[in-house]
Amino acid sequence: MYRYTVADVFTSTPLQGNPVAVFTDASEISEQRMQRIARELNLSETTFVLPPRGDADVRVRIFTPVNELPFAGHPTLGTAFVLGAEMKGNILRMETAAGLIPFAFERNGDRIVRATMRQPIPTWKQYEKQMILMSALGVESPSLPVVAYRNGPRHVYVGLGSVTELEAVQPDLRALATLPDMAAICFADADTHWRMRMFSPAYGVAEDAATGSAAGPLAIHLIRHGRLCYGERVEIRQGVEMGRLSTMYATVHGDGDTVSSVEVSGAAVVIARGELLL
Template identity: 40%
Template sequence: MDLTFRQMDVFAIEPFRGNPLAVIIGADGLSDVQMAQIANWTNLSETTFLLRPTHPDADYRVRIFTPLTELPFAGHPTLGSAFVWQSLGNTSKSDVIIQECSAGLVPVRRQADRLAFAAPPRRRIGPVGAGDLTHALTALGLASEDILDAQWVDNGPGWVSLRLCSRRDVLAIQPDWQALKEQRVGVVGAWDPVRDGTDAQFEVRAFVGDGQGWEDPVTGSLNAGIAQWLIESGIAPAHYVASQGAALRRAGQVFVDKVGDDIWIGGNVVNRISGTITL
């Protein structure tokens, strides 16, 4: 059996410097085991499978797999999957694309020359408990005085976020992957316009303790949770740009826009590979 395959470059401001995503189209006939095996084989941070929707308001359904597990929601897979669905000539039932995933329905819209998704409700918010905070600080080589604040920003993957003083502090982190274990920790720090420039206002890094541990290049779900936290608390303006990926020699930009009650997380999406995958 052959299925249509795409590999996307999401959140990139330069070619091949965003977060890659594999998309398998027409995957309704695949089993859970087959999806997991394919995602393990592509070995990208996420692989998505486009399916017929089950919800009457949805345009399509997506399942999102890492090499090790399935996620209820993730950001760059949402933008990449929506781009592929639209590129196949599909049109939405309304003025926005409605994606169905395990976390529910996620609106996606075109915003200038980018796509953006509406940040979904967080499953867990509030201060981080002492045990989880100590775990995160130890794994990232930080002391309590190195952070300004810590907050749960979990919209599905399980993110804890630490706010540091500066971009420089964020980029200086050297994680201990064994100590991180299964925790997912996002770190954010403000850019200094004089030292860092004005291309972005915040620097973000995402540390994932799954398996042997890894750093995600550009992370939509984490940026969505951080944006909700920072905007609600008055730390960030309603419109800003976050930079992510510099520590991995990537060049990702995430565009955050609060419109009414919704916070939209946007970025560039480019198709890099088109073909078929043979099962």
């Protein structure tokens, strides 16, 4: 029997945001069974908490329904909320396959109201299959250069001229699935914030309600193209078209083309607890 907790992430409202299932004691679960459990639950990600191997408080493995990810944003933040509720400190150091991810908690009494993670600093380059991607998305003219950023998963950013254009995107998922190891991130300026959508059949997710690992690189992308400044916090909303509003905040520090830190924050709320009878 394996116990798990479900949290809605990047929201403080139940049944909004992006859900993640967290198995808080996965020491007896094999890698093969982790993948099968993630496929059974069929959420965009499921996490498994293990004893740390290095200088961390916990180690976390992250699975989509079809593969394991070295790092992802909403599942690690949701896991941090679940674990932080059972601890008294405000710092949690999480070991992932992409490195150590520190979390800082803000509390109202004993309740965590916000967590901030320091994400891996991504690498980036122009995306090599832009024409195929544009055709699959049905986008004719992106508003900014199409660039791939990798901080574990690989996100390819496609800027659109308006929120109306963003809402109208209806990708050919079969065509997108031929592009391996990537998530298509479409985004648009919404005046007071930025709106984002993520499509990734290659990662087993047709559309994602909140992609925390894409929030930090989006802020870098905006800075590199003159739409944001270092040290300026940007609000990013996702999941609107899915009826699951998610709100993320990203802040990037650096100078020129050198990024020194990437921080992403948000809320989460526990909505369910259960047991797998295995």
